[in-house]
Amino acid sequence: MIVDSKTLIALLAVLPAALGELEPHAVRNRRRHHARAPLNLDVNISIDLGPSGASEATEQPGQFRFPYGHTKVRGVNLGGWLVLEPWITPSLFDNTGNDKIIDEYTFGQYQDKNAAKAALEEHWSTWITEDDLAAIAAAGLNHVRIPIGFWAFDVSGGEPYIQGQFPYLCKAVEWASKHGVKVLIDLHGAPGSQNGFDNSGRAGETNWHRDPKNVQRTEAVIDLLSKEFSKAKYAGCVTSIAPLNEPAGFREQKVLDVTRQYWTDSYNLIRYPGGPYGKEGNLVEVIHDAFQPLSYWNNFLTKPNATGVMMDTHHYEVFSVAENARTFDQHIKSICDFGTNNLAPYNKNQNPVVTGEWSLALTDCAKYLNGRGIGARYDGTYPGTTKIGDCSTMTGSGENFSDSYRVYLRKFWEAQAGVYENSGSGWIFWTWKNEGADEWSYQNGLKYGWIPSDPTERQYPNQC
DSSP: OOOOOOHHHHHHHHHHHHHHTTTTOOOGOOOOOOOOOOOOOOOOOOOGGOOOOGOTOOOOOOOEEEEEEEEOOEEEEEEHHHHHHHHEEEEEEEETTTTOSSSSOOOOOOOOOOHHHHHHHHHHHSSSSSSHHHHHHHHHHHHOEEEEGGTTTOOOOOOOOOOOOOHHHHHHHHHHHHOOOEEEEEEEEEETTTTGGGTSOOSOOOOGGGOOOHHHHHHHHHHHHHHHHTTTGTTTTTTEEESSSSOOOOOOHHHHHHHHHHHHHHHHHHHTTTTTTSOOOOEEEEEEEETTTTGGGSSOOOOTOOOOOEEEEEEEEEHHHHHOOOOOOHHHHHHHOOOOOOIHHHHHHHSSSEEEEEOOOOOSSSSTTTTTTOOOOOOOOOOTTOOSSSSSTTTSSSSGGHHHHHHHHHHHHHHHHHHHTSSSSSEEOOOSSSSGGGGOOOHHHHHHTEEEEEEETOOSSOOO
Protein backbone atom coordinates (compact mmCIF):
# COMPACT_ATOMS: atom_id res chain seq x y z
CA MET A 1 0.00 0.00 0.00
CA ILE A 2 1.29 3.45 -0.92
CA VAL A 3 0.29 6.44 1.17
CA ASP A 4 0.97 10.13 0.61
CA SER A 5 1.41 12.59 3.46
CA LYS A 6 -2.03 14.23 3.06
CA THR A 7 -3.79 10.90 3.24
CA LEU A 8 -1.77 9.89 6.26
CA ILE A 9 -2.55 13.12 8.08
CA ALA A 10 -6.24 12.62 7.41
CA LEU A 11 -6.11 9.07 8.67
CA LEU A 12 -4.26 10.14 11.78
CA ALA A 13 -6.99 12.66 12.46
CA VAL A 14 -9.78 10.08 12.39
CA LEU A 15 -7.92 7.01 13.59
CA PRO A 16 -5.54 8.21 16.30
CA ALA A 17 -5.79 5.08 18.40
CA ALA A 18 -5.36 2.66 15.53
CA LEU A 19 -2.44 4.53 14.03
CA GLY A 20 -0.76 5.70 17.20
CA GLU A 21 1.95 3.13 16.71
CA LEU A 22 3.15 5.03 13.64
CA GLU A 23 4.76 7.69 15.83
CA PRO A 24 7.43 8.74 16.50
CA HIS A 25 8.67 7.23 13.25
CA ALA A 26 7.65 10.20 11.13
CA VAL A 27 10.17 9.22 8.51
CA ARG A 28 7.45 7.05 7.02
CA ASN A 29 5.45 10.14 6.11
CA ARG A 30 8.14 11.10 3.64
CA ARG A 31 7.99 7.91 1.64
CA ARG A 32 8.22 8.29 -2.12
CA HIS A 33 5.58 6.78 -4.32
CA HIS A 34 7.09 4.16 -6.59
CA ALA A 35 5.19 1.75 -8.77
CA ARG A 36 7.27 -1.13 -7.49
CA ALA A 37 6.49 -4.49 -9.05
CA PRO A 38 6.72 -7.16 -6.35
CA LEU A 39 9.22 -9.97 -6.71
CA ASN A 40 8.57 -13.53 -5.64
CA LEU A 41 10.92 -16.19 -4.39
CA ASP A 42 10.50 -18.89 -7.01
CA VAL A 43 12.35 -21.50 -4.97
CA ASN A 44 10.96 -23.85 -2.37
CA ILE A 45 13.52 -24.01 0.41
CA SER A 46 13.11 -25.65 3.79
CA ILE A 47 15.37 -24.12 6.42
CA ASP A 48 15.91 -25.86 9.74
CA LEU A 49 16.89 -23.14 12.19
CA GLY A 50 16.83 -25.45 15.17
CA PRO A 51 16.44 -24.13 18.72
CA SER A 52 17.62 -20.60 17.86
CA GLY A 53 14.58 -19.96 15.70
CA ALA A 54 11.90 -17.89 17.44
CA SER A 55 8.16 -18.22 17.49
CA GLU A 56 5.60 -15.53 16.83
CA ALA A 57 4.92 -15.47 20.56
CA THR A 58 8.54 -14.83 21.60
CA GLU A 59 9.48 -12.05 19.17
CA GLN A 60 7.93 -8.71 20.01
CA PRO A 61 7.61 -5.71 17.65
CA GLY A 62 10.54 -3.33 17.92
CA GLN A 63 12.68 -5.82 19.85
CA PHE A 64 15.96 -5.83 17.95
CA ARG A 65 17.63 -9.15 17.32
CA PHE A 66 21.09 -7.92 18.34
CA PRO A 67 21.93 -5.05 20.74
CA TYR A 68 23.89 -2.92 18.28
CA GLY A 69 25.60 -0.06 20.07
CA HIS A 70 25.82 -2.07 23.30
CA THR A 71 27.44 -5.39 22.37
CA LYS A 72 30.42 -5.09 20.04
CA VAL A 73 30.17 -6.52 16.54
CA ARG A 74 33.07 -8.83 15.71
CA GLY A 75 32.58 -10.40 12.34
CA VAL A 76 33.84 -11.37 8.93
CA ASN A 77 32.56 -11.00 5.37
CA LEU A 78 31.85 -14.00 3.18
CA GLY A 79 33.27 -12.17 0.19
CA GLY A 80 33.66 -13.58 -3.30
CA TRP A 81 31.02 -16.27 -2.76
CA LEU A 82 27.56 -15.18 -3.94
CA VAL A 83 29.03 -12.11 -5.66
CA LEU A 84 32.14 -12.85 -7.69
CA GLU A 85 35.31 -10.79 -7.32
CA PRO A 86 38.27 -11.58 -9.59
CA TRP A 87 40.88 -10.88 -6.90
CA ILE A 88 39.25 -13.23 -4.38
CA THR A 89 38.97 -16.17 -6.78
CA PRO A 90 41.29 -15.39 -9.71
CA SER A 91 41.25 -19.01 -10.86
CA LEU A 92 37.52 -18.85 -11.54
CA PHE A 93 38.20 -16.08 -14.06
CA ASP A 94 41.50 -17.37 -15.42
CA ASN A 95 39.95 -20.76 -16.13
CA THR A 96 37.58 -19.16 -18.65
CA GLY A 97 40.51 -18.36 -20.93
CA ASN A 98 38.79 -15.11 -21.87
CA ASP A 99 40.27 -11.77 -20.83
CA LYS A 100 36.95 -10.03 -21.47
CA ILE A 101 35.47 -11.74 -18.42
CA ILE A 102 36.14 -9.24 -15.64
CA ASP A 103 33.03 -9.38 -13.42
CA GLU A 104 29.85 -11.38 -12.86
CA TYR A 105 28.05 -9.68 -15.76
CA THR A 106 30.69 -10.66 -18.29
CA PHE A 107 31.05 -14.08 -16.65
CA GLY A 108 27.63 -14.87 -18.05
CA GLN A 109 28.01 -12.77 -21.20
CA TYR A 110 31.19 -14.09 -22.79
CA GLN A 111 31.04 -17.83 -22.25
CA ASP A 112 28.64 -20.69 -22.77
CA LYS A 113 25.73 -20.39 -20.34
CA ASN A 114 25.90 -24.03 -19.33
CA ALA A 115 29.62 -23.79 -18.68
CA ALA A 116 29.14 -20.62 -16.66
CA LYS A 117 26.34 -22.18 -14.62
CA ALA A 118 28.36 -25.32 -13.92
CA ALA A 119 31.38 -23.29 -12.79
CA LEU A 120 29.23 -21.16 -10.51
CA GLU A 121 27.42 -24.12 -8.98
CA GLU A 122 30.75 -25.75 -8.21
CA HIS A 123 31.99 -22.50 -6.67
CA TRP A 124 28.84 -21.85 -4.62
CA SER A 125 28.76 -25.38 -3.24
CA THR A 126 32.42 -25.46 -2.17
CA TRP A 127 33.68 -21.94 -1.41
CA ILE A 128 31.66 -21.57 1.80
CA THR A 129 30.37 -24.61 3.69
CA GLU A 130 29.12 -25.34 7.19
CA ASP A 131 32.73 -25.99 8.21
CA ASP A 132 33.48 -22.34 7.52
CA LEU A 133 30.65 -21.15 9.75
CA ALA A 134 31.80 -23.51 12.48
CA ALA A 135 35.34 -22.13 12.21
CA ILE A 136 34.05 -18.56 12.28
CA ALA A 137 32.13 -19.27 15.48
CA ALA A 138 35.14 -21.04 17.00
CA ALA A 139 37.22 -17.92 16.29
CA GLY A 140 35.01 -15.94 18.66
CA LEU A 141 33.20 -14.01 15.94
CA ASN A 142 29.52 -13.13 16.33
CA HIS A 143 28.60 -11.91 12.83
CA VAL A 144 28.92 -12.73 9.16
CA ARG A 145 28.10 -10.22 6.47
CA ILE A 146 26.91 -11.98 3.34
CA PRO A 147 27.05 -10.05 0.05
CA ILE A 148 24.50 -10.94 -2.61
CA GLY A 149 23.54 -9.22 -5.88
CA PHE A 150 20.17 -8.07 -7.15
CA TRP A 151 20.46 -10.56 -10.01
CA ALA A 152 19.90 -13.43 -7.59
CA PHE A 153 16.26 -12.28 -7.57
CA ASP A 154 15.68 -10.24 -10.72
CA VAL A 155 17.18 -10.64 -14.18
CA SER A 156 15.53 -8.79 -17.05
CA GLY A 157 16.18 -6.89 -20.26
CA GLY A 158 18.72 -9.39 -21.56
CA GLU A 159 21.01 -9.18 -18.53
CA PRO A 160 23.40 -12.16 -18.79
CA TYR A 161 23.63 -12.88 -15.07
CA ILE A 162 23.41 -16.49 -13.92
CA GLN A 163 20.96 -17.11 -11.07
CA GLY A 164 20.99 -19.67 -8.29
CA GLN A 165 22.57 -17.82 -5.36
CA PHE A 166 19.55 -17.56 -3.06
CA PRO A 167 19.45 -21.23 -1.97
CA TYR A 168 23.05 -20.85 -0.81
CA LEU A 169 22.20 -17.72 1.15
CA CYS A 170 19.55 -19.79 2.89
CA LYS A 171 22.09 -22.53 3.60
CA ALA A 172 24.41 -19.96 5.15
CA VAL A 173 21.59 -18.65 7.34
CA GLU A 174 20.89 -22.20 8.50
CA TRP A 175 24.56 -22.88 9.26
CA ALA A 176 24.99 -19.55 11.04
CA SER A 177 21.94 -20.22 13.16
CA LYS A 178 23.26 -23.66 14.10
CA HIS A 179 26.59 -22.21 15.22
CA GLY A 180 25.26 -19.11 16.97
CA VAL A 181 26.48 -16.53 14.45
CA LYS A 182 24.36 -13.51 13.46
CA VAL A 183 23.81 -12.63 9.81
CA LEU A 184 23.86 -9.25 8.09
CA ILE A 185 22.50 -9.62 4.54
CA ASP A 186 24.20 -7.12 2.25
CA LEU A 187 22.87 -6.17 -1.19
CA HIS A 188 26.24 -5.77 -2.89
CA GLY A 189 25.12 -4.98 -6.43
CA ALA A 190 22.23 -2.99 -7.89
CA PRO A 191 20.85 -2.59 -11.44
CA GLY A 192 23.01 -0.18 -13.43
CA SER A 193 25.80 -0.48 -10.83
CA GLN A 194 25.91 1.86 -7.87
CA ASN A 195 29.67 2.41 -8.12
CA GLY A 196 31.14 0.93 -11.30
CA PHE A 197 33.25 -1.53 -9.30
CA ASP A 198 33.54 -5.14 -10.41
CA ASN A 199 32.13 -6.18 -7.04
CA SER A 200 28.84 -4.48 -7.94
CA GLY A 201 28.37 -7.15 -10.60
CA ARG A 202 29.31 -4.90 -13.49
CA ALA A 203 32.50 -2.87 -13.77
CA GLY A 204 32.55 0.42 -15.66
CA GLU A 205 29.94 3.14 -15.49
CA THR A 206 27.86 4.11 -12.47
CA ASN A 207 24.27 4.25 -13.73
CA TRP A 208 22.11 3.06 -10.83
CA HIS A 209 21.16 6.58 -9.82
CA ARG A 210 20.44 7.79 -13.36
CA ASP A 211 17.28 5.75 -14.00
CA PRO A 212 14.40 5.57 -11.48
CA LYS A 213 13.66 2.07 -12.74
CA ASN A 214 17.01 0.92 -11.38
CA VAL A 215 16.10 2.23 -7.95
CA GLN A 216 12.64 0.69 -8.14
CA ARG A 217 14.12 -2.70 -9.00
CA THR A 218 16.51 -2.39 -6.07
CA GLU A 219 13.68 -1.52 -3.71
CA ALA A 220 11.75 -4.56 -4.92
CA VAL A 221 14.67 -6.79 -3.89
CA ILE A 222 14.84 -5.16 -0.46
CA ASP A 223 11.09 -5.53 -0.08
CA LEU A 224 11.42 -9.24 -0.82
CA LEU A 225 14.36 -9.75 1.55
CA SER A 226 12.69 -7.78 4.33
CA LYS A 227 9.44 -9.69 4.10
CA GLU A 228 11.23 -13.05 4.14
CA PHE A 229 13.84 -12.46 6.82
CA SER A 230 11.57 -10.47 9.14
CA LYS A 231 9.73 -13.73 9.80
CA ALA A 232 10.03 -14.78 13.41
CA LYS A 233 11.77 -18.03 12.55
CA TYR A 234 14.88 -16.01 11.65
CA ALA A 235 14.90 -14.03 14.90
CA GLY A 236 17.84 -15.91 16.36
CA CYS A 237 20.02 -15.37 13.32
CA VAL A 238 19.27 -12.70 10.70
CA THR A 239 19.58 -9.37 12.47
CA SER A 240 20.03 -6.75 9.78
CA ILE A 241 19.90 -5.86 6.11
CA ALA A 242 22.21 -3.48 4.26
CA PRO A 243 20.10 -2.21 1.34
CA LEU A 244 23.09 -1.25 -0.82
CA ASN A 245 26.86 -1.57 -0.64
CA GLU A 246 29.09 1.41 -1.36
CA PRO A 247 27.06 3.81 -3.51
CA ALA A 248 29.69 6.04 -5.13
CA GLY A 249 28.89 9.39 -3.57
CA PHE A 250 32.28 10.69 -4.70
CA ARG A 251 31.23 10.62 -8.37
CA GLU A 252 28.58 13.35 -8.39
CA GLN A 253 26.00 15.02 -6.17
CA LYS A 254 23.13 13.17 -7.80
CA VAL A 255 24.45 9.88 -6.43
CA LEU A 256 24.19 11.32 -2.93
CA ASP A 257 20.74 12.78 -3.56
CA VAL A 258 19.36 9.49 -4.86
CA THR A 259 21.11 7.52 -2.14
CA ARG A 260 19.72 9.72 0.62
CA GLN A 261 16.17 9.18 -0.63
CA TYR A 262 16.82 5.48 -1.14
CA TRP A 263 18.03 5.06 2.45
CA THR A 264 14.74 6.57 3.61
CA ASP A 265 12.63 4.40 1.31
CA SER A 266 14.50 1.24 2.26
CA TYR A 267 14.15 2.18 5.92
CA ASN A 268 10.40 1.85 5.52
CA LEU A 269 10.76 -1.52 3.83
CA ILE A 270 13.19 -2.98 6.36
CA ARG A 271 11.81 -1.52 9.57
CA TYR A 272 8.13 -1.92 8.58
CA PRO A 273 8.01 -5.05 6.40
CA GLY A 274 4.25 -5.29 6.84
CA GLY A 275 3.71 -1.98 5.05
CA PRO A 276 3.14 1.61 6.21
CA TYR A 277 0.35 0.60 8.60
CA GLY A 278 2.12 -2.50 9.88
CA LYS A 279 3.88 -2.90 13.16
CA GLU A 280 7.50 -2.00 13.65
CA GLY A 281 9.79 -4.86 12.69
CA ASN A 282 12.86 -6.31 14.33
CA LEU A 283 15.47 -5.98 11.59
CA VAL A 284 18.04 -3.19 11.64
CA GLU A 285 18.79 -1.17 8.51
CA VAL A 286 22.52 -0.79 7.84
CA ILE A 287 23.29 2.20 5.60
CA HIS A 288 26.66 2.95 4.01
CA ASP A 289 28.32 6.35 4.25
CA ALA A 290 28.61 6.58 0.43
CA PHE A 291 32.31 7.47 0.86
CA GLN A 292 31.48 10.65 2.75
CA PRO A 293 32.76 11.71 6.18
CA LEU A 294 30.35 10.34 8.75
CA SER A 295 29.47 13.89 9.78
CA TYR A 296 27.79 14.29 6.38
CA TRP A 297 25.06 11.99 7.70
CA ASN A 298 24.53 13.80 11.00
CA ASN A 299 20.84 13.97 11.98
CA PHE A 300 19.82 11.65 9.14
CA LEU A 301 17.66 8.66 10.12
CA THR A 302 18.42 9.23 13.79
CA LYS A 303 16.20 9.23 16.87
CA PRO A 304 13.45 10.22 17.46
CA ASN A 305 12.35 10.12 13.81
CA ALA A 306 14.00 6.78 13.07
CA THR A 307 15.13 3.81 15.12
CA GLY A 308 16.96 0.65 14.24
CA VAL A 309 19.55 2.21 11.92
CA MET A 310 23.27 1.49 11.95
CA MET A 311 25.91 3.23 9.88
CA ASP A 312 28.45 1.21 7.90
CA THR A 313 31.83 2.66 6.96
CA HIS A 314 34.66 0.92 5.13
CA HIS A 315 38.32 1.63 5.73
CA TYR A 316 41.17 0.55 3.50
CA GLU A 317 44.69 1.96 3.24
CA VAL A 318 45.71 0.81 -0.25
CA PHE A 319 43.66 2.47 -2.99
CA SER A 320 45.88 5.48 -3.66
CA VAL A 321 49.57 6.02 -4.34
CA ALA A 322 49.93 8.01 -1.12
CA GLU A 323 48.49 5.20 0.98
CA ASN A 324 50.75 2.61 -0.63
CA ALA A 325 53.75 4.82 0.13
CA ARG A 326 53.02 5.10 3.85
CA THR A 327 55.35 3.66 6.44
CA PHE A 328 53.91 1.21 8.93
CA ASP A 329 53.83 3.86 11.65
CA GLN A 330 51.96 6.18 9.29
CA HIS A 331 49.36 3.47 8.69
CA ILE A 332 48.85 3.12 12.44
CA LYS A 333 48.50 6.88 12.88
CA SER A 334 45.96 6.99 10.06
CA ILE A 335 43.86 4.32 11.78
CA CYS A 336 44.01 6.12 15.12
CA ASP A 337 43.03 9.44 13.55
CA PHE A 338 40.15 7.76 11.70
CA GLY A 339 38.78 6.55 15.01
CA THR A 340 39.17 9.84 16.82
CA ASN A 341 37.99 12.20 14.09
CA ASN A 342 35.43 10.13 12.19
CA LEU A 343 34.09 7.15 14.14
CA ALA A 344 33.88 8.41 17.70
CA PRO A 345 31.80 11.60 17.21
CA TYR A 346 29.24 9.84 15.02
CA ASN A 347 29.00 6.71 17.15
CA LYS A 348 28.51 8.78 20.30
CA ASN A 349 26.01 11.33 19.02
CA GLN A 350 24.21 9.83 16.02
CA ASN A 351 23.80 6.08 15.34
CA PRO A 352 25.96 3.04 16.06
CA VAL A 353 28.66 2.72 13.41
CA VAL A 354 30.29 -0.52 12.33
CA THR A 355 33.41 -0.70 10.19
CA GLY A 356 31.89 -3.24 7.85
CA GLU A 357 34.94 -3.74 5.64
CA TRP A 358 38.65 -3.53 6.45
CA SER A 359 41.74 -5.64 5.93
CA LEU A 360 45.38 -6.01 6.86
CA ALA A 361 46.65 -5.06 3.42
CA LEU A 362 49.42 -2.46 3.48
CA THR A 363 49.62 -2.42 -0.34
CA ASP A 364 47.41 -3.07 -3.36
CA CYS A 365 49.59 -6.00 -4.46
CA ALA A 366 46.93 -8.74 -4.42
CA LYS A 367 46.39 -10.12 -7.93
CA TYR A 368 43.45 -8.39 -9.68
CA LEU A 369 42.69 -6.26 -6.61
CA ASN A 370 42.31 -3.22 -8.88
CA GLY A 371 40.50 -5.25 -11.53
CA ARG A 372 41.31 -8.23 -13.70
CA GLY A 373 44.32 -7.46 -15.86
CA ILE A 374 45.14 -4.27 -13.93
CA GLY A 375 48.39 -4.03 -11.98
CA ALA A 376 49.33 -2.53 -8.63
CA ARG A 377 50.33 0.97 -7.58
CA TYR A 378 52.90 -0.45 -5.19
CA ASP A 379 55.07 -2.05 -7.86
CA GLY A 380 54.31 0.54 -10.56
CA THR A 381 52.30 -1.79 -12.83
CA TYR A 382 49.11 0.22 -12.33
CA PRO A 383 48.72 2.73 -15.19
CA GLY A 384 50.37 6.08 -14.50
CA THR A 385 52.29 5.02 -11.38
CA THR A 386 55.93 4.44 -10.50
CA LYS A 387 57.36 1.65 -8.39
CA ILE A 388 57.31 2.02 -4.61
CA GLY A 389 58.40 -1.50 -3.67
CA ASP A 390 58.38 -5.20 -4.51
CA CYS A 391 54.99 -6.93 -4.35
CA SER A 392 56.48 -10.41 -3.95
CA THR A 393 57.14 -9.81 -0.25
CA MET A 394 53.75 -8.21 0.51
CA THR A 395 51.17 -10.69 -0.77
CA GLY A 396 50.69 -14.36 -1.53
CA SER A 397 50.82 -17.23 0.96
CA GLY A 398 51.40 -16.34 4.58
CA GLU A 399 53.77 -19.27 4.75
CA ASN A 400 56.27 -17.12 2.86
CA PHE A 401 55.81 -13.91 4.86
CA SER A 402 58.84 -12.78 6.85
CA ASP A 403 58.73 -12.78 10.64
CA SER A 404 58.86 -8.98 10.71
CA TYR A 405 55.95 -8.74 8.25
CA ARG A 406 53.90 -11.11 10.39
CA VAL A 407 54.56 -8.90 13.42
CA TYR A 408 53.40 -5.88 11.41
CA LEU A 409 50.22 -7.70 10.44
CA ARG A 410 49.51 -8.61 14.07
CA LYS A 411 50.05 -5.03 15.20
CA PHE A 412 47.90 -3.74 12.35
CA TRP A 413 45.11 -6.18 13.25
CA GLU A 414 45.17 -5.17 16.90
CA ALA A 415 45.29 -1.45 16.15
CA GLN A 416 42.33 -1.61 13.79
CA ALA A 417 40.17 -3.98 15.83
CA GLY A 418 40.80 -1.83 18.89
CA VAL A 419 39.92 1.45 17.17
CA TYR A 420 36.79 0.07 15.52
CA GLU A 421 35.57 -1.27 18.87
CA ASN A 422 36.62 1.60 21.12
CA SER A 423 35.62 4.45 18.81
CA GLY A 424 32.76 2.64 17.11
CA SER A 425 30.41 -0.27 17.63
CA GLY A 426 32.57 -3.00 16.13
CA TRP A 427 33.92 -4.44 12.92
CA ILE A 428 33.46 -6.95 10.11
CA PHE A 429 36.71 -7.99 8.43
CA TRP A 430 37.06 -8.35 4.66
CA THR A 431 37.27 -11.22 3.97
CA TRP A 432 37.07 -14.77 5.37
CA LYS A 433 39.12 -16.43 2.61
CA ASN A 434 40.67 -15.92 -0.81
CA GLU A 435 42.92 -17.86 -3.13
CA GLY A 436 46.25 -16.09 -2.89
CA ALA A 437 46.45 -12.95 -0.78
CA ASP A 438 46.69 -13.91 2.87
CA GLU A 439 46.94 -10.33 4.11
CA TRP A 440 43.23 -10.20 3.22
CA SER A 441 42.30 -13.60 4.71
CA TYR A 442 40.89 -13.95 8.23
CA GLN A 443 41.03 -17.72 7.88
CA ASN A 444 44.74 -17.78 7.10
CA GLY A 445 45.48 -14.96 9.52
CA LEU A 446 44.27 -17.35 12.21
CA LYS A 447 46.33 -20.17 10.71
CA TYR A 448 49.59 -18.22 10.68
CA GLY A 449 49.02 -16.42 13.96
CA TRP A 450 48.76 -12.72 13.14
CA ILE A 451 45.05 -12.86 13.96
CA PRO A 452 44.39 -14.25 17.45
CA SER A 453 41.89 -17.06 18.01
CA ASP A 454 40.40 -14.83 20.71
CA PRO A 455 39.53 -11.50 19.04
CA THR A 456 39.83 -9.66 22.36
CA GLU A 457 43.46 -10.73 22.91
CA ARG A 458 46.08 -8.00 22.63
CA GLN A 459 49.86 -8.40 22.47
CA TYR A 460 50.39 -4.78 21.41
CA PRO A 461 47.86 -2.65 23.31
CA ASN A 462 47.70 1.14 23.39
CA GLN A 463 49.05 1.77 19.90
CA CYS A 464 46.97 4.94 19.62
